Amino acid sequence: MKTIDALITPEGKMDVLSKLEVDILLNASKGKFSEDFRACSLAVLNTGSTEDSAKKVMEANPDFRIEVIQQERGIKLQVNNAPAQAFVDGDMIIGIKEHLFAVLRDIVFVGNFIDSSNRFDFTRSKDITSAIFHILRNAKVLVPEVMPNIVVCWGGHSIARNEYDYTKEVGHQLGLRKLNICTGCGPGAMKGPMKGANIAHAKQRVYNGRYIGLTEPGIIAAESPNPMVNELVILPDIEKRLEAFVRLGHGVIVFPGGPGTAEEILYLLGILLHPDNKELPFPFILTGPKESEEYFKQIHHFIEVTLGFEAQQKYKIIIDDPELVAREMKNMIKAVSDFRCSTSDAFYYNWKLHIDKEFQMPFEPTHENMANLELHKDQPIHLLAANLRRAFSGIVAGNVKDDGIRRIEEHGKFQISGDKEIMEPMDALLQSFVEQFRMKLPGSEYIPCYEIVG
Secondary structure (H helix, E strand, O other): OOEEEEEEOOOOOOOOOOHHHHHHHHHHHHOOOHHHHHHHHHHHHOOOOOOOOHHHHHHHOOOOEEEEEEEOOEEEEEEEEEEHHHEEOOEEOHHHHHHHHHHHHHHHHHHHHHHHOOOOOOOOHHHHHHHHHHHHHHOOOOOOOOOOOEEEEEOOOOOOHHHHHHHHHHHHHHHHOOOEEEEOOOOHHHOHHHHHHHHHHHHOOOOOOOEEEEEOHHHHOOOOOOOOOOEEEEOOOHHHHHHHHHHHOOEEEEOOOOHHHHHHHHHHHHHHOOHHHOOOOOOEEEEEOHHHHHHHHHHHHHHHHHOOHHHHOOOEEEEOOHHHHHHHHHHHHHHHHHHHHHHOOOOOOOOOOOOOHHHOOOOOOOHHHHHOOOOOOOOOHHHHHHHHHHHHHHHHHHHHOHHHHHHHHHHOOEEEOOOHHHHHHHHHHHHHHHHOOOOOOOOOOOOOOEEEOO
């Protein structure tokens, strides 16, 4: 693999720093945040890669190094053995350079601030929400005095070509209505809507189109930021990433995907099923091309047999009609605007949405924790959704995250058990993901990281 050494200067990103801030960056980048800083930086420089295993990305670049260099006027970044694809004629691509400094900002600077600050108690729900607000505000993605217009698009990184084309057309229709796009920042269903919206924004002469990518250290190497992302934010973990989506976004569209998409659907359903959110409008549409209709029938059925009819009422399914999806989303976002005006809630951050701590506390997918998940119906329905979300989150970790892959290699498959009326449809849904190649990118052999044992 061809590599390049370079000294990188910030452009509009962290270019005005005090000496104290420079000292913080120097110390933190060489301390406890050094590994995450290196891994996330490599992921950003690896944009366009077809590899979806964080472990393999790291192993393929063992000599990559990145260091913060102090200058009288601030900082620079020294990169050694960086993937050559991040450069053109020896100069780093500007978008990749911006993402690289976003990594420094979120992993090192903000990470150090939150870790060393006494402002946030992460056993308290409101402090978690406040910390996410701080991270998003520091990244300058919270824009006041703008009517709600951010559509979150979820879906798989491993999707068929016709599904990808459909995501682009939905994004195009959203962009024609001057809506902005927020995704998980990776390839597939995360890239398509941004690409479509970008073309539509050009047609509508929208010169400040926003293509926001929200990720976290465990997933970014497996889903490197796609080239369309112009605002990248790295949250500390998957739970804070998910909360950032629903606090920042004004509506959610879900395209076909695998276990990660199922995790996102269950997360949002669990929140919307909480009694405190009963009257709160939250646009939620599941959509795909005609060929994906069976996929959504399987998801719809799984929700019916696990969470029930009430959960099914929280979303709409629209098949093979991008224009209708965009019109419906535009109209539903108008209802969100009216609600926030009537309740004096901020347009840029959904403070009134209640998120139970069960959805906020980080879940570590160890074999013990996966085996001990409470997958039964003898609990409030939103808590069952929380535990189902954790099950799918663990499978995502075992599929693509470095720590998860290593755990599977060392201890074997995750053992997942629960009530028969939950485990049988869950097993069937996961098996359908395998058969439809939704667990790994095309061409990659999928070896299950889990086993349904009861």
